Amino acid sequence: MALRARDIVNHDATLIGRKAWTDPHIYELEKRGIFAKSWLFLAHESQLPNPGDFVQAYMCETPVIVVRGADREIHANINSCTHRGLPVCRADHGNATKFVCPYHNWTYSVEGELLAIPQEKHLQSKADKGPLGLKPVPRVESWNGMYFGSFDPEIEPLDAYLGDQRWYLDAFFQRFPSGVEFVGSPQRWIINANWKLPVENQIGDVNHGPFLHSAVIPPEANREVFELGRSAVTIPGHGATFRLMPEGTPVEHVAWGFEGMSALLAPEIHDYLREIHAHAEERVGPIRARMKGLTYGVFPNLSFLWSNTAFKVSHPRGPGRVEYWCWSVVPADAPDEFKKILRGNHTTLFGPGGIIEQEDSEAWSQQYVGSRIDFADDRPYYYGLGLGEEKFHPDLPGLVSVTANEFYARHFFLRWRDALEKVED
Amino acid sequence: MSGVTPELQHRVEQWYYREARLLDGRQYETWLALCDPTIRYIVPARGNPLVDNKQQGTEAMISVERELEGVDSDRLPIRDETLPHLMMRMQRAYKPNSWSENPPARTRRIVGNVEIVEATEAQLSVLSNFHLHYARPGSATFFYAGQRRDVLHTRDDHGDYRILRREVVLDMSEIEFPTVGIFF
Ligand code: FES
Ligand SMILES: [Fe+2]
Numbered sequence: 355m356a357l358r359a360r361d362i363v364n365h366d367a368t369l370i371g372r373k374a375w376t377d378p379h380i381y382e383l384e385k386r387g388i389f390a391k392s393w394l395f396l397a398h399e400s401q402l403p404n405p406g407d408f409v410q411a412y413m414c415e416t417p418v419i420v421v422r423g424a425d426r427e428i429h430a431n432i433n434s435c436t437h438r439g440l441p442v443c444r445a446d447h448g449n450a451t452k453f454v455c456p457y458h459n460w461t462y463s464v465e466g467e468l469l470a471i472p473q474e475k476h477l478q479s480k481a482d483k484g485p486l487g488l489k490p491v492p493r494v495e496s497w498n499g500m501y502f503g504s505f506d507p508e509i510e511p512l513d514a515y516l517g518d519q520r521w522y523l524d525a526f527f528q529r530f531p532s533g534v535e536f537v538g539s540p541q542r543w544i545i546n547a548n549w550k551l552p553v554e555n556q557i558g559d560v561n562h563g564p565f566l567h568s569a570v571i572p573p574e575a576n577r578e579v580f581e582l583g584r585s586a587v588t589i590p591g592h593g594a595t596f597r598l599m600p601e602g603t604p605v606e607h608v609a610w611g612f613e614g615m616s617a618l619l620a621p622e623i624h625d626y627l628r629e630i631h632a633h634a635e636e637r638v639g640p641i642r643a644r645m646k647g648l649t650y651g652v653f654p655n656l657s658f659l660w661s662n663t664a665f666k667v668s669h670p671r672g673p674g675r676v677e678y679w680c681w682s683v684v685p686a687d688a689p690d691e692f693k694k695i696l697r698g699n700h701t702t703l704f705g706p707g708g709i710i711e712q713e714d715s716e717a718w719s720q721q722y723v724g725s726r727i728d729f730a731d732d733r734p735y736y737y738g739l740g741l742g743e744e745k746f747h748p749d750l751p752g753l754v755s756v757t758a759n760e761f762y763a764r765h766f767f768l769r770w771r772d773a774l775e776k777v778e779d
Numbered sequence: 780m781s782g783v784t785p786e787l788q789h790r791v792e793q794w795y796y797r798e799a800r801l802l803d804g805r806q807y808e809t810w811l812a813l814c815d816p817t818i819r820y821i822v823p824a825r826g827n828p829l830v831d832n833k834q835q836g837t838e839a840m841i842s843v844e845r846e847l848e849g850v851d852s853d854r855l856p857i858r859d860e861t862l863p864h865l866m867m868r869m870q871r872a873y874k875p876n877s878w879s880e881n882p883p884a885r886t887r888r889i890v891g892n893v894e895i896v897e898a899t900e901a902q903l904s905v906l907s908n909f910h911l912h913y914a915r916p917g918s919a920t921f922f923y924a925g926q927r928r929d930v931l932h933t934r935d936d937h938g939d940y941r942i943l944r945r946e947v948v949l950d951m952s953e954i955e956f957p958t959v960g961i962f963f
Contacts, residue, residue, distance in 0.1 A: 448829025538854025539826050544955045546919075569874040570867065619863060677953070682855050690853065698859050707822055707858040709867055712958035716879035719918065719957070 359383065359774035367764035367771070368738035372725040374767075375548035380774070381673045387777040388654050388770065389414035391506045393515050395656040395667055396420045396430055396491075399499040400535040400686065406449045406464055409539075412669045412677070413503055418491060419443050419453070420501065423465040428496065430503045431466035431488035442488065446539050453488075462488055498527045499534075518588035518751035519652060525596070525642035526660050529634050532687035536665070537697045540679035543706040547718035548725070549655060549670035550770075552678055555714060556659060556666065557593035557651030558585045558762030566713050570703075575612040579757060583648065587744070588752035590765035591653030595757055596660070597646040598750075605631040608646050613661040616698030623692045630685065641749045651762075653769060664700040674722050678715075680705050737763055783895045791931075794940050795890045795907060802962050803886050807869040810962065811862075815932055815941040820865060822858035822947045822959060823849035847948065857949075857959050868960065879957065885914040886961070890927075902943070903931045909963065913956075921956050925949040927963060 356379045362371040373380060396411045397420040408421035410433065417433040419442075433441045435455040442453040442462055452469065453462045461470040466488040474480055491503035495512035497520065502512055509515070516523070527533060545552075555562070560583060564576035582597040599608050606624075609631040610617050617623055634643035647660025657666040663684065669677040682700040684693045704711040740759025747754040755761055801810040814820075826848050834840035848854035871877045888911040897904035911923040926948045932941040947963040 444827070445829035446827040450829060538848050538852070539824065541824060541855065541857065542953055544953050545957070566878060569871045569877040615864075616859075619861065693853070694850065694859075697855060701856065701858060702860065702864055705857065706954045706956065707959040709864070709871060709960060712960050713877070713879050715957055716915075716918065 356779075358778060359771045362734075363767045363771040364734075366741070367767040368736065368741060369734040370737050370767055371734040372727075372731060374770075375550065375722060375725040376673050378673060381670070383774045383777055384670070384770075385414055387773040387775075389505075389670075391504070391509065391773065392654050393493075393495070393502040393504050393509065393512050394654075395652070395665070396494070396501045396503045397428075398534075398536040398665075398681070399428070399496070399501065401447070402428065404449065406451055407447075408443065408450055408464065409447045410443070410445075411503075412667075412679075413491065413505065414670055417441060418503065419488075420503075421450075421464045423463075425465070428494060428501050429465045430491040430494050430501070432491070434488070435460055436468065436486045436488065437471075466490055498523065515589075516652065517592070519592040519594065519650075521642075521751050522586065522588070522594035522596075522650060523658070525638050525645045526647060526658070528637050529642075530630060530685040530687065531633075531637070532685070534683050535686040535693075537682040537684055537693065540667075540681045541701075541705045543678045543680070543715070544671070545676050545678055545715050545718055546674055547676050547715070547722045548673055549668040549676045551718045551721050552666070552668040552676060552714075553651055553655050553657060554763050554766065555718070556649045556657030557591075557766055558587075558595050558649070558757065558760070560585075560595045560648045561757050562717075566717055567710050569713075570709055572612055578611070579648065582646075583757040584750070584754055585744075585757045585759060585762055586747075586750055586752045586754045587762050587765050589653070591651075591769040593651045593762035593766070594752075595648040595650070595762075597648065598641075599644045599646055601644065603644065605634075608634075608644065611646065611661075613703065614699045615702050616695050620695045623695055626688065626692055648757075651766075653766070659700070659704060662700045662704050663696065664704055674726070676718075737767065782898050787898065788893070788895065791895060791903065791905060791940070792893050795893055799888050799890050799909075803888060805872065805883060807872055807962065811865060811869050813939065813942055814862060814865060815943045816862055818862050818865065818942055819850070819944045820858065820860040821850050821856060821945065822949065822963075823847040823852075823856050824854065825949060825951060826854070843948065849946065857954075858947075865962075868962070880915070882916045884961075885912075885916075887912045899933075901933055903929075903933060903940070905929045905931060911961075911963065913961065915957060918957065923949065923951075923956065923963070925963065 362374045394413045397409050401409050402422040405422050405424050408419055411418045411420050418430050419433045420430050423429050435442050437460050440457050442455045459472045468483040468486040492507040493504040584598050586594045605628050609627040650658040655668040664680050664682055666680040671677050682697040684696045703709055737760050743759050744753040744755040744761045825846050849856050850859045888909050890907050890909050892908040894906045907927050914920040928946040930944040
């Protein structure tokens with residue numbers, strides 16, 4: 355008999371069975387119950403300034419072309435030819451006037467309509483091209499320049515889906531007078547791990563830092579997280595962690611810490627950063643001006659590593675494999691030379707070349723190995739740390755606690771369990 | 780390249796062999812002394828940009844350069860580092876809590892195709908290729924291939940070469956390595 359979600363996640367999600375990360379049937383339920391029914395991040399508008407600009411994206415395992423059409427709107431279509439299924443675009447990014455499938459050269463507009471079937475020259479009958487375009491992603495919406503797609507035509511609007519998570523995201527986005535820009539292509543890093551572990555790591559697990567990363571993260575930086583770190587959950591499945599610096603903290607201490615290593619090593623940009631943070635209060639208000647971000651998660655698989663200014667998506671590739679995409683993000687109005695320095699805040703410490711994340715990627719792989727072993731299914735993982743210690747906060751939306759409280763993960767898995775139960779036979 | 784004597788070629792090759800031995804022997808501190816204090820250490824990303832139809836029929840259409848997202852591009856290199864970054868990596872390697880490499884990875888590299896493309900009194904520009912075997916106990920074994928584009932100081936006080944700039948062009952499609960943070 356197939357495993358059921360409620361056999362894996364107990365009533366209050368303090369115990370999670372190992373099969374959550376390894377079982378192929380559960381993985382299929384995740385596709386139907388979560389990836390078919392959520393808003394999934396596609397691209398940022400800064401990647402697509404001109405008509406014809408496109409980037410590749412994935413929605414779970416499904417390849418999607420995201421393009422700015424001649425109508426200047428953003429379109430998202432599945433990258434698979436209606437004739438025999440080949441991808442019609444093989445590049446990561448670029449500017450195109452049309453997409454031509456390599457196999458028999460069916461030709462599509464960048465917006466996805468089928469324009470030409472070359473074989474028809476030699477045939478009497480003509481196919482009705484109307485329904486033969488690339489399959490569009492039925493819902494595409496944006497918030498703050500971030501485009502999301504959903505395979506569920508009935509899904510709630512993106513604004514409602516993000517809810518109060520927007521308040522936390524805006525603490526970053528609105529900090530910069532001209533917003534932010536995504537730099538280049540995402541780093542695409544394939545890791546032998548389940549997609550949920552990088553996600554859980556970013557929704558709220560900053561508490562592994564002083565332990566897993568003790569070879570690199572200095573004790574003062576860890577102390578700051580222990581003493582000033584907060585974890586917030588607005589809607590289950592989303593999460594935000596940050597340090598709430600005390601009132602009167604000098605802007606320097608909000609503007610950069612150890613995590614901003616490349617910025618730290620480049621005194622020429624310090625005035626620029628100081629200026630941004632000195633005016634943060636006017637843009638995001640007094641509370642959020644004191645927020646010094648750590649990590650965020652948006653259900654199901656978008657992460658934001660504010661401390662190192664990177665967005666990430668954990669694309670599943672089966673239960674034991676993930677394609678982890680990470681984009682560096684910089685202030686849009688920074689001079690080009692500063693952008694080049696600031697992108698290093700991400701790449702030096704995180705991503706496939708990062709000094710810190712090389713520990714995480716191995717931890718995630720080993721968690722998959724540990725979840726797959728035999729004779730241990732009666733030892734589900736303990737997710738009960740800090741149970742019930744989260745409280746509403748006068749100034750911060752959602753439930754709030756210290757970062758050691760694993761409530762963010764319990765909320766994620768309760769939402770995960772409910773989503774799977776809806777599609778179980 | 781003219782002006783490259785067999786002696787110079789030999790000396791440079793021997794230097795690279797010694798460098799490889801230091802790195803595979805995990806003598807990172809000794810290796811770091813071969814780096815100039817102003818070193819720039821770069822690993823470009825390797826993108827798949829759309830082919831430019833106007834370049835049809837030319838070498839430019841499929842040049843390696845157009846795939847590289849390096850430090851001078853406005854895109855996202857994998858690494859863009861200076862001496863403090865490399866020192867941090869070295870120090871990490873000598874701590875027991877650098878968990879992903881405890882036990883340490885076993886590496887063995889073959890450096891070849893050493894080509895001195897420019898030689899002046901002060902500097903050498905040298906290309907070399909490498910195959911690097913990386914085995915992480917308890918995990919898996921990986922294979923890296925790539926080209927190093929180096930600028931070397933011709934000599935320091937001890938008559939040794941110093942690395943001023945190293946750009947590592949990796950030949951992967953996806954990044955299927957547990958880390959690209961090693962010393963190539
Ligand atoms: S498969 Fe695309 S044209 Fe035939
Ligand atoms: Fe980590």
